[in-house]
Amino acid sequence: MCAFKYNPAASREVYNLESGKYAQQCMQCGLCAVTCPARHLMDYTPRQLFKMLFAGEVDKVLKANTPWLCTSCCLCTVRCPRGIPIIDVMHSLKHYHFEKGTKAPVATLSKVFFDSMMKRGRVFELGMTNAYYMKSGFGAIKDAMKMQDVGMAMMKAKRLPLAPPKKVKGLGDVKKIYDKAVALAKEGH
């Protein structure tokens, strides 16, 4: 008989993240799960994610797409009866993900989206899509081929321009803001 073994000690590192300790307050009521507008896309609802943490399944937590699909809409946070700032926990989990260097498709997408945005101040869809499939490795080409018809339809509808868009005005200021935020984060704010 090999029943699942609880290993709560394994999750300590996660609880020590910036907002990780709040996850411990979860009492598994499930309000977050029924509230979340993106729940149908998530591998695990926030409630399930926290339960996995309690059980010590850190690997599963890191592979979950839950934090990446969180739109920070704050609905779960205002409804949580335990007052857990769930979106903050999700942010901490994303940081932890990069720290650990775990590969997850949604995380890659998030990264290329961000890079594309920082380049011009707005997203170049085609460039971002290409970058995503390039970064996702060899197998991703297959996936990309599957999406061909969608891409063609979007191009016809002028939703996927071939040329990159213009840079926004004051892109330099946006970068300054970003650099400042990075600097502050490093100082521990």
Place this chain on the structure above:
Amino acid sequence: MAKKIGVYVCTGCGIGDALDIDKVTKVAEKEYKCPVVRTHAHLCGKEGVELIKKDLEGEEGVNAVIVAGCSGRVNTDVFNFGPSVMVERVNLREHVVWCHPANDEDTDMIAEDNMRMGIVKVQKSELPEPYIEEGIVKTILVVGGGLVGLTAALEAAAAGYKVVLIEKEASLGGWVAKQYKQVALRPPYDELRENDIQDIIKQVEDNPNITVYTSAKSEGISGGPGIFEVTINQNGNTVKEKVGAIVLATGAKPYDATKLAHLGFGRFQDVVTKDQFEEMASSGKITRPSDGKEVQSVTFIQCAGSRDPEHLPYCSAECCVGSLRQALYVKEQNPDATAVIIYKDLRAAGQYEFLYKKAQSEGVVFIKGEVVGVNEAGGQVSVEAEDVVRGETVQVDSDLVVLATGMVPTTAFGEEELTVEVKEGEEAEAAAAAADTIIRSDILNLQYRQGPELPSLKYGFPDSHFICFPYESRRTGIYPAGTVRAPMDVRAAIDDAAGAALKAIQCVELTAKGAAVHPRALDFSFPEFNLSRCTQCKRCTEECPFGAINEDEKTYPLPHPTRCRRCGTCMGACPERIISFKNYSVGMIGSMLKNIEVPEEFEEKPRILVFACENDAIPALDIAGINRLEYNPWIRIIPVRCLGSLNLIWIADAMSNGFDGVMLLGCKHGDDYQCHFVKGSELAEIRLSKISETLDRLRLESERVQMRQVSIMDYDQIPKILDEFAEKLEELGPNPMKDF
């Protein structure tokens, strides 16, 4: 003193508009020759009350007042003219004009009959004189020196009463004294506090109003409220103390863990009970019993023996919070240690939520589910549980497993017996209903005919009626509090102690006045026995729900009025009808029903007599009136103290008087009984089954007499119940005895 009755008819609240008031006053003036009959438009106002007072003080010399108007349940303070004036209320509002059509001949007839009954009731009753025992003491005995006993003693002493406290152990403190730390009673609620039981013990020992006997137990308690005589055995020396009321605070014992082998107890050394764990924590270090090593991981199993039909079916209330506390001990000893709590439902309500959150933030892991197996694996104890949140069987390995064992009241240990011997035969059913279960737990050792301890309600708890009256037991003047009454946590137990102390104080104060205690508080009447006609049938001693009647040497009933709750169950039980109250008797109710006018058969106006319990059925009828719910006008209502006081002669009288049917409205009985006097309605139903045979013999259909259970919330059912009964009677045709 001759009775001089003044009748005051109120015409307010629509009574004057709906009724022919002249007819009502004529009943008083012409039929019963009442010397003073007045009407007023607003009797409960200042002017109306002055009108009555003038007659009481003036040359009219009125000394008995009949107020015909609203229900006797309202304006009781307005129409109270002191203890020397008898006041009777005739209900013309809720039972007449509010539930019957206005200006109708039948409605007027109800009002007239109610007036007749009211006048006869006053004529047939006397002012009760309080029964005051000689040498009443107000000292309060507290049995048990644990947290509840100590708190009750301090509360009673603080209110100015002398207290005698007995404790069977050599030292005070009980279960709480063995605890390492305590839950917080005031903010911050998320922190445990040092156990302060020693301070409480010191306060009790230093209090000049409290006499403490340790290593002592009660060898016998005789008498009744106000005059209890307690024989205390302290280390072999006998001391006698007189006390007025008793608080039973002997607490609970943990459930016998040896019966929990399925949870590993007894099979593995590293499976302990929560009390053994507490002892370890108090001694300074939590270690494994098998090898003495400091624990790195502990699993707590909740509901060990509780909420389990094979062990204790009930929730023991304290264990969830207890395990939260103990899990924090583990974290206190070693913050890196793992603590897991496996629970069915974590019942940490109210401020305990803070403690729950604290345990979570310290990293205690909670698994909702049931334990399916406990085994040993690699030097650790491995617990397998059905995790309902994960939806699979999970395994938790730990150094130590702690079973949160439930609590069993101290009153549950001992031989069980019934207060009434149930023999085969005609009386078997009545005897079975009257019988209470007494467990000889050797705690109080009452010298009552009905057994030495408090009757137990369920699972050995000596509670009487948990819905309405906490702290009440079925023996007047003895109030169980704390975990002996019901499973509860420390905070609830402290409240319980204060509550029971207050009940005990109420009891001694009321007894000193000669008044009844709850639920007929301030009733000065008490049953009187005409022993010259007693046949020693023992029905009264057996059926009294409160054990108020002992037996003397010649086996005659020996009533103890201070133990009496004045329900009248003895009066209803007595086949010789020798028991009566000054203002409530078999004869009185009999005269009331005989004075109701029953029209001749050809008039086609049937009459239905309703005996309604004052505690629930009468309020329900009143509320039906308030809601203007209409029912048939053939109903005549006689309130009774409790259906238990129903004497069968009334039904025979009603039948021979030409009533077409009799309905009894009483409280719900059975497991979740609502009867304020425990067994009244049940006994009435059993008595009724006997009259059915008699009725059949008289060729009267037994359906003519029915009993229905109603609660105060069933007011909307009242018209349906009464109208269906009237229809049934119509089918049966008129009472053939009518014309005789």
